[in-house]
Amino acid sequence: MQECNKIYEAVFASVKLIPGAQNLIEHLHKNGVPIAIATGSTQESVAMKMQNHKDLLNCFHHITMGSSDPEVTKGKPDPTIFLVCAARFPDKPKPEDCLVLEDAVSGVKAALAAKMQVVVVPDPRIDHKQLKDATLILKSLEDFKPELFGLPACDYTHLEN
Template identity: 35%
Template sequence: MPDFPPIKACIFDVDGLLINSEDIYSQTMNNVLHEYGLPDIPWSVKAMQQSRGRQGFINVMQWANLPITVDEFQAKVSTQRDPFKNCELLPGVQQLLYNLSERVQSSPPHLAIASSAERDFFKLKTDRFRSVLSVIPEHHRVFGHDPSMAGCKGKPAPDIFLQTLQRINGSLGADEAQSRPEECLVFEDSIAGVEAGRAAGMRVVWVPHPGLLEVYRGREEMVLNGGLLDEDAAMVGSFPTSSEGEIEERGPVISKDGRARLVTSLEDFPYAYYGLRIRH
């Protein structure tokens, strides 16, 4: 394990990380694309849409050359909410949350959520398993439309993670030590989220959708090292494409500085690597 301080806080994204809503988001966009006789959005384009707010929709529109405005596109997508009532927890989520909240020896880490989504939409998507998520305190949950996020930038800017850390520290007792960014572990599925976590000075666990991972086969370390998606970069016309050929089996994929690591499933979360000892 690299020489890092112990983990005091774990901050989770939601969509595509805790729940399978990313596939549903894809389908809602595909439904709109189909209205105009267009094919499904490929993961090479979706990579530029995930966790990027309005700019993400612009990226999709420029790829698809849709004859509507960004606001119209977002409205057509956002009205399709019923399918999200059927969201499911992704593999390993329930056990991971239980282990982190109940089975960590000595001091369990503080658990928090940092999601760009709306709070009410989060409730709709997670109502069926709110008991599982109850280990994450309500006052440790930060959403993109919260008043505390007014004036803040979305991912890949670090603002939402820094706001979440501030929320955690604000809930501590007078005798409890404040958590520093380097003592926080961010769980993310999107590339923009990985960059936001790194920009916040935190450590990052990247758990990508299989479709996203396929796009970046052979370039995983580029994602983990950060700086892959520059906000000023001209992305349209330069979307990444999947690597070709056989992919050789490798050991753990970790950034050069050890701050970010690829985990293909939360079922395989490496507790020991982060100094978390789990009682058996």
């Protein structure tokens, strides 16, 4: 376990955001769209991955960590993490009013099981047949058009580096 942790520390220290993520997160936050993170990762893992992006974490209303949250009893593809995460917003939106951005098959399945819309930007190695039920499949987050989901349009002409 110690050897794994050393590798994680080295790898996670250089984690980069996917293209378009910073711009989209800041845009939604600036426009008052409530956003949160629902992850199966541990608090330590999130801290390591986000150590160079700490300011961005301030844009999120909350983070639900399935690995340590007592209300999340099962991991993805079970929908619990998304339902718990949504319930923590002050207005407690209905699942069908939530939009999930995902990158993994288990997350897509969990969002759909929660009756939420899901936009997926998959790893190119994932077989797209496994994602056929997603609301929308994109090659890049830079292609995401929030206005298609009733959100303020995002200007991607001044993308982050």
